[in-house]
Amino acid sequence: xxxxxxxxxxxxAMTGVPFGVFKLGLGVYLHAHVAPALGVVVVVWGALDVLLxxxxxxxxxxxxxxxxxxxxxxDARSRQGGWEALLLAVDTLLSFGIVAxxxxxxxxxxxxxxxxxxxxxxxxxxxxxxxxxxxxxxxQARAAARRAAAGGEPA
Numbered sequence: 001x002x003x004x005x006x007x008x009x010x011x012x013a014m015t016g017v018p019f020g021v022f023k024l025g026l027g028v029y030l031h032a033h034v035a036p037a038l039g040v041v042v043v044v045w046g047a048l049d050v051l052l053x054x055x056x057x058x059x060x061x062x063x064x065x066x067x068x069x070x071x072x073x074x075d076a077r078s079r080q081g082g083w084e085a086l087l088l089a090v091d092t093l094l095s096f097g098i099v100a101x102x103x104x105x106x107x108x109x110x111x112x113x114x115x116x117x118x119x120x121x122x123x124x125x126x127x128x129x130x131x132x133x134x135x136x137x138x139x140q141a142r143a144a145a146r147r148a149a150a151g152g153e154p155a
Contacts, residue, residue, distance in 0.1 A: 022095050
C-alpha cells in the first residue's frame, strides 16, 4: 500500500530532509577539514537524499533516500527481499551517527552559519517528529484496544 500524500509530506519534512541536512553538514565539514574528496561524496549523498525526498512526494514509487532506493532495486532482483527495509535502517543509523559525532566532537561551530541554522531546524524537526510519532502510535493502539474491548473491530 502506498502511503498517503500527507504521510509522505510528514516523512520527508520531519525525517528525510533533516537526514539529508545532517549528511550535507558532515560533507561540508569533511571537505573543509579532513578529506575534500570524501566531503564531496558525502555532500552529493546528502543532496541526493534531499532531492529524493522531494521526488518521493510526487512519485510514491521512489523512496526517500539513496540507500532505500538501492534496497528497492535489490529487492526487485532478490528472492529473499528485505533489502529496502534493511538499507533504510542503515541510513537511519548512519544519520543518527552523524548527529552524534558532529555534536559529540563539537564540530558544528566549524560549519558555515547558514548550514548551522539549517542543522538546528533539522534537529528540532527530527526530535519533535520522533516524540509525536511515538505519542500517535500509542494513542492509535489504545483506541484500537478500546474498540476491541467494546466489541467493535479487532485490535
